[in-house]
Amino acid sequence: MPFRAFTPFTPFTLLTPFTPFTLLPFHPFHPFNPFTPLMKSIETPLNILAVGCHPDDLEIGCGGTLAKYARTGHRVVYCHIANGNMGHAIIGPEELRAIRMAETAASGAILNVEVIGLDVPDLEVDAKNPDTILKLIDTIRYVRPDLIITHSPDDYMRDHVEVSRLVFNASFSSSIPHVYTEHQAYSLIAPVYYMDTLAGVGFLPEEYVDISDTIEIKLNALNCHESQVKWMRDHDGIDFLDFVRTCSKYRGLQCGVPYAEGFRVCRTWPRQTAKRLLP
Secondary structure: OOOEOOEOOOOOOOOOOOOOOOOOOOOOOOOOOOOOOOOOOOOOOOEEEEEEOOOOHHHHHHHHHHHHHHHOOOEEEEEEEEOOOOOOOOOOHHHHHHHHHHHHHHHHHHHOOEEEEEEEOOOOOOOOOHHHHHHHHHHHHHHOOOEEEEOOOOOOOHHHHHHHHHHHHHHHHOOOOOOOOOOOOOOOOOOEEEEOOHHHOOOOOOEEEEOOOOHHHHHHHHHOOHHHHHHHHHHOOOOHHHHHHHHHHHHHHHHOOOOEEEEEEOOOOOOOOOOOOOO
16 A cells, blocks of 8 residues: 555555456456446445545535445545645644644544545645646545545635546546556546535535534534634634534525535546435
8 A cells, every 4th residue: 555544644656567457448347448337336335535635625525425424334535635734824834734634634533534645735736747646546546436526626726626627637547557556547437526615606516415414523523623723713703613514504405404515516428327426
């Protein structure tokens, strides 16, 4: 394995490429055939990969959904691309980087998920960066996800938009056998679900997840990010926990439950499936 949970700074290692399969390229059960059907359903354990930009983005956008997956027996891997080192006006980047890694580890324990960080500095996330692309490709091959949750391509800042593009590109490239990383190519070009934008601006959900039974887990996990929550409360006058609770309550109002999270589907071939994959 190229990394360990909660130790996101372990460098990835590119190994000698594996021996390719000898089946013809479009044999119906060939592992690299894009027509390979999605064999699992929500009744069987799924591999869930959530890819956020900064530490705390996934708690905000889909923390209740991830907690719901985890408590019903699905494997959930939480990957943040950036290390959050620029997220404070007083604490310096290196100190903050260490703080935010510890905060994410604590949050991941509450959500009951595996945490992976790619350690890209804030404001330097680039969907065309070869090193970042290969790291994310290898993460996808390691997880072998049945679906991926990530940022909307219309989110509020460049780093988030770049992560959305990274996920779209890397999830396709992960199926290509001649892109060499430590883990073998993964045949499924996984369905991608876009989580809500910050404050829900410009985002009309197509699917909802009732998180009424996991809203407190979501908020407790978010509260682990004290460097962000405390700073916003003390210096910006924003109660961020209430902010996120209000957004979840608003999405719940839209679909008739106390609290919900909203998602949109990436509608490109061959990612779409007739199955309901969200919990």
